[in-house]
Amino acid sequence: MPAYDELESEVIEGGLCTYCGACVASCPLHHLKWIDGGPKRPEKKAACEDCETCYRACYRTEIGKGAIEEEIFGRRRKGGEDIGIYRRAIAARATDGSILEKAQDGGVVTAILVYMLEEKIIDGAILTGRGREEDDWMPFPKVAKSKEEIISAAGTKYGVSPNLMMVRTAVIDEVLDNLCVVGLPCHVQAVRHLQHIKFDLSPAIKFVIGLFCRENFEYVQMSKGVKERGVEMEEVEKISISKGFFNVHTSDTKLSIPLKETAVWHSKHCLTCDDYSAELADISVGSEGSKEGWSSVIIRTEKGEEVFSEAESKGYIRTEEVVDLEYIKENAMRKMQSRSRDS
Numbered sequence: 001m002p003a004y005d006e007l008e009s010e011v012i013e014g015g016l017c018t019y020c021g022a023c024v025a026s027c028p029l030h031h032l033k034w035i036d037g038g039p040k041r042p043e044k045k046a047a048c049e050d051c052e053t054c055y056r057a058c059y060r061t062e063i064g065k066g067a068i069e070e071e072i073f074g075r076r077r078k079g080g081e082d083i084g085i086y087r088r089a090i091a092a093r094a095t096d097g098s099i100l101e102k103a104q105d106g107g108v109v110t111a112i113l114v115y116m117l118e119e120k121i122i123d124g125a126i127l128t129g130r131g132r133e134e135d136d137w138m139p140f141p142k143v144a145k146s147k148e149e150i151i152s153a154a155g156t157k158y159g160v161s162p163n164l165m166m167v168r169t170a171v172i173d174e175v176l177d178n179l180c181v182v183g184l185p186c187h188v189q190a191v192r193h194l195q196h197i198k199f200d201l202s203p204a205i206k207f208v209i210g211l212f213c214r215e216n217f218e219y220v221q222m223s224k225g226v227k228e229r230g231v232e233m234e235e236v237e238k239i240s241i242s243k244g245f246f247n248v249h250t251s252d253t254k255l256s257i258p259l260k261e262t263a264v265w266h267s268k269h270c271l272t273c274d275d276y277s278a279e280l281a282d283i284s285v286g287s288e289g290s291k292e293g294w295s296s297v298i299i300r301t302e303k304g305e306e307v308f309s310e311a312e313s314k315g316y317i318r319t320e321e322v323v324d325l326e327y328i329k330e331n332a333m334r335k336m337q338s339r340s341r342d343s
């Protein structure tokens with residue numbers, strides 16, 4: 001029966017682990033912990049009973065989106081559905097200035113979370129905060145239970161964040177039972193896998209917001225690279241990627257690094273991922289395909305449609321019918337093709 005030792009050799013050391021944190025949340029004995037210093041990874045902290053729960057909880061041991069698509073959408077995708085199954089795509093922007101101030105693009109992710117919290121659709125969100133270990137931009141997973149906590153997590157942090165580790169914290173320690181998980185395509189696939197295998201804490205996850213992602217970066221390498229170019233991470237106000245550049249903004253400067261120079265910071269596990277637009281989320285959000293300060297939103301499920309439409313009609317977001325879906329599809333195709341070339 002495969003258990004932690006197999007998870008370690010096949011997935012963690014086999015280069016397939018996306019560091020989503022699901023295995024840590026799944027251990028019934030709480031014997032897995034997340035190692036932060038040095039290479040970030042899950043590790044066994046006490047004797048294991050070889051119960052196989054962590055192995056089953058890992059979406060990378062059972063790769064394949066087909067059965068999960070059937071569960072979520074009632075069918076598998078057809079040929080040509082390169083960004084997965086969806087209902088519609090639209091450009092959107094938050095209306096609350098305090099959200100826009102902190103947000104990466106249109107603040108749609110944060111505005112929808114605030115709407116769901118205020119309408120009591122959720123009682124908490126699992127997302128990615130920043131500022132751990134006196135390092136301002138280091139991403140870390142977080143459970144947010146208030147509007148202020150949700151807004152403080154707005155903005156893109158480049159680096160791995162084992163968000164699903166927080167499922168246990170949210171459900172057991174914080175006693176929350178209506179959660180939204182925000183994450184990259186890898187987190188979204190991991191959540192859907194937990195729901196598919198009927199992991200006992202997964203019924204608490206009611207909504208999933210996915211982010212577009214070409215690739216992630218190793219935080220330690222990235223921050224070192226930025227420092228070598230003369231900018232301290234404490235000074236950084238925003239990091240963005242646009243038009244072929246990795247941009248590091250401070251209050252009075254903008255360091256623009258050509259993307260080809262940043263390839264050395266890429267997380268290696270991203271080479272095994274072909275999902276650009278978080279194809280299994282209720283709604284997916286990205287910057288590409290919309291003008292600056294707006295977000296591109298792909299509404300995929302009935303629940304996604306309900307939440308998005310209500311958030312708009314209650315004034316949390318506004319929309320414009322201009323989104324370059326062809327460009328989004330091209331990006332998805334490019335990611336898929338580069339992964340099949342590299343594999």
Ligand SMILES: Cc1cc2nc3c(=O)[nH]c(=O)nc-3n(C[C@H](O)[C@H](O)[C@H](O)COP(=O)(O)OP(=O)(O)OC[C@H]3O[C@@H](n4cnc5c(N)ncnc54)[C@H](O)[C@@H]3O)c2cc1C
Nearest residue numbers: 103104105106107108109110127128155157214286287288
């Ligand atoms: C590593 C990474 C790569 C990305 N690549 C692309 C891309 O190639 N093309 C594209 O169009 N968009 C990409 N995005 C998405 C984009 O940067 C914005 O997150 C998205 O447009 C939503 O903007 P917003 O203003 O609505 O979000 P906001 O309202 O600012 O909310 C952002 C949310 O993202 C979450 N978050 C931040 N950092 C991370 C992280 N490291 N892991 C998981 N969740 C996180 C926060 O918890 C927050 O809730 C990427 C995001 C990340 C984190």
